[in-house]
Amino acid sequence: MQRYFVPSENWTDNRVIITDDDAHHINRVIRSRTGDEIICNHPNGKAAVCRITGIEKEKVDTTISEWLEESVEPLIDVTIAQGLPKSDKLEFVLQKGTELGAAAFIPVQADRSVVIWDEKKAEKKMKRYAKIIKEASEQSHRNKIPTVKNVTPLTKLVSESNDYDIKLFAYEEEAKTVDFQSFGKAVSTMRPGDRILIVIGPEGGFSSREAESLKQNKFIPVRLGPRILRTETASLYALASISYHFEELRWT
Template sequence: MQRYFVPKGMWNEFTIKITGDDVHHMKRVMRFKAGDCIICNHPDGQAAICRITFLDNGVVYADIKEWLKQDAELPVEVAIAQGLPKGDKLDLIFQKGTELGANTFIPFQASRSVVRWDEKKQEKKLNRLVKIIKEASEQSHRNKLPNVQYSKSLKELIDFSDSYDMKLFAYEEEAKTSNYQSFGENLRKLKPRQRILICIGPEGGFSEDETIALKASGFQAVRLGPRILRTETAALYALASISYHFEELRCE
C-alpha cells in the first residue's frame, strides 16, 4: 500500500488533507480514485490506513480508517555527519541511509571536500536531498522522516555534537593498526534509545587538524572493517552494522 508523509496541520480527528507534489503522484502516477486506500504518516511517527474520499488536481481528502502499530525505526538514534563528497554521491548516501534507518543527516564542509556550497547551491542541494529522503522514507515504510542539518564547518558540527551519547569518526589509519578500536566494540557499549553520531570524511579523508579536533571533542576514532572504504560506502556499512546488531542479532 502506498505511503505518504502528511504535515501536522493537515490532520484532524477523522480526516486528512493532502496537497502539493503528493497530489500529482496520487492522481497521475498511482491513478488513485475515491475509495482507494493509502497509508498516511503523521509527523509524530504514527501511521494510519486512510480511504480517499475526494481527489482533484490540487487536493486530496481521505478518512482515517485504522491506526497501525508498525514501528520501522532503529532502536537507537543514528546521525550521519558526511563530509561533502564529489558528484551525486550524497544523493546515494541519503537515499540508502534513509532506507537503512538513519535519523539525521549532517552534510558538512570538510577541509578536503572538493565541493564547495555557496548559499544558492546550499538551498538547492538541501531541497533536493529532502525530497530524496521523503521518497526513500515512503518506499521503505519509515515511521518518521530523517532530519537534515547542514554544517558549514567541522567546528560547527562539533558544537552540534554535544547532545549525543556516543561520537565516532571513521578513520582509515585505524584499519592499518593491530591495536585498533573496532566499530563493533563501540556498538556493544550502546544501549537502546541512546543517540550515536558517526562522522565520515570526504574522498580525501580527514586532515590531521580535523583528526586532532575531533579527538579533543570526545570523538572516538574507529575502523569500519579491515578494508579502506569509499566515502559513499562508509555510512551504509555503519548503518547496516547497527541494524544487524540491534534488530537482527538480538532477535536470535
Template sequence: MQRYFVSPADMTDLSVTITGDDANHIAKVMRMEVGDRVICSDNQGRVALCEIKQIERDSIYTSIIEPIEESKESPIRVTIAQGIPKGDKLEAIVQKGTELGAQAFLPFSSSRCIVKWDEKKGQKKKQRLEKIAKEAAEQSHRSRIPYVLPPVSFKSLLKKAADFDYKIVAYEEDAKIGETQRLAKLLNEMAPGVSVLCAIGPEGGLSQQEVDELIEAGFISCGLGPRILRTETASSYILSAISYHFELMR
C-alpha cells in the first residue's frame, strides 16, 4: 500500500489532505480512485490508514479509517557524517541510509574531498537529497523522514561531536591491520535511545591527522570487517550492523 508524508497541519483527527507532487502521483501515476486506500504520516510519529474521498487537480481528500501503531524507526539515533563524494554517490548514500534507518545525514568537507560543495547550487542539491530521503522513507514504510543537514567543514564536524553519546570513525587503515573488535564492542555498550555520529571519509579516505583529531574529539576508530569498503558502502555496513544488533537480535 502506498505511503505518503503530509504536514501536521494537513492531518486532523478525522481527515488528511494530500497536496503537491504526491497528489499528482496518486491521480496521474498510481491512477487511484475514490475508495482506494493509502497510508499517511505526519512525519512526527502519527500514522493512519486513510480512504480517498475526493480527487481534485492539486489535492486529494481522504478520511482516516484507523490509526496505525507501528515501530519502524531504529532504536539507535544514527547520524551519518559523510565526506562529500564524487558524482551522485551522496544521493545513493542518502537513499540506502534512509532505508536502513539513519536519522540524519551530515555532509562534510575534508582535505581529500575532490568535490567541493557549490554554494550557488547547494540549496538545489540539498532539496534533491531531501526529496530522495522522503521517497526512500515512503518506500521503506518509515514513520519519519531523515534530516539532510547543510554541509559543514571538518572543524565544525569536530565541534558537533559533543552533541552525541557515541562517535565512530570508519578508518581503512584499521581494517588493513585486522581491527575487527571495536565496532562490536561499542554495539554491546550501547542502549536503545542513544545517539551515534558515524564519520566516513570521501573516496581518498581521511588523513592520519584528521583521524587523530577525531579521536581527540571522542571518536572511536573502527575497521569495518576484514575488507576495504568504498565510501558509498561504509554507511550501509554500519547501519546494517546496528539494525542486526538492535532490531533482529533483541
C-alpha cells in the first residue's frame, strides 16, 4: 500500500488532505480512484490507513479507516555526520542511510573535502535532499522522516556534540593498528534510547589535526572492519551493523 507523509495542518478530525507533489502522484502516477486506500503518516510518527473520498488536480481528500499499531523506527537514534564527498555521493548516503534507519544527517565541511558548498545553491540542494529523504522514507515505510541539517564545519560539530550519549568517528588509521577499537565493541555498549553520533570523513579521510581534535573531545576512533571503505560505504556499514545488532540478532 502506497505511503505518504502528510503535514500536521492537513489532518482534521477524521479527515486527511493530500496536496502538492503527493496529490499529483496519486492522481497521475499510480492513478488511484475514489475508494482506494493509502497509508498516511503524521509527523508525530503515527500512521493510518485512509480511504480516498475525492480526487482533484492538486488535492486528494481521504478519511481515516483505521490507525496502525506499528513502528519500524530503530531503537537507537543515530545521526550520521558525513564529510562532504564529491559528485552525487551525498545523495546516495541520504537515500540509503534513510532506508537503513538513520535519524538525522549532518553534512560536514572537513579539511579534505574537495567540495565546497556554494551558499547561493545551498537552498536548492537542501530542497532536493529533503525530497530524496521523504521518498526514501515512504519507500522503506519509515514512521518518521530523518532530518538534514545545514553544512557544518567540523569544529562546530565538535563543539555542539555534548548531547550525544556515544560519539564515534571512523578512522582508517585505527584499522592499521594491532590494538584497534572495533565498531562491534562500540555497538555492544549501546542501549535502546541512546543518541549516537557517527562521523565519517570525506575522500581521503580525516587530517591528523581533525583526528586529534575529535579524540580530545571524547569521540572514539573505530575500525569499520579490516578493509578500507569508500566514504559513501562507511555510514551504510555502520547503520547496517547497528540494525542487525538491535533488530535481527535477537531473533536468532
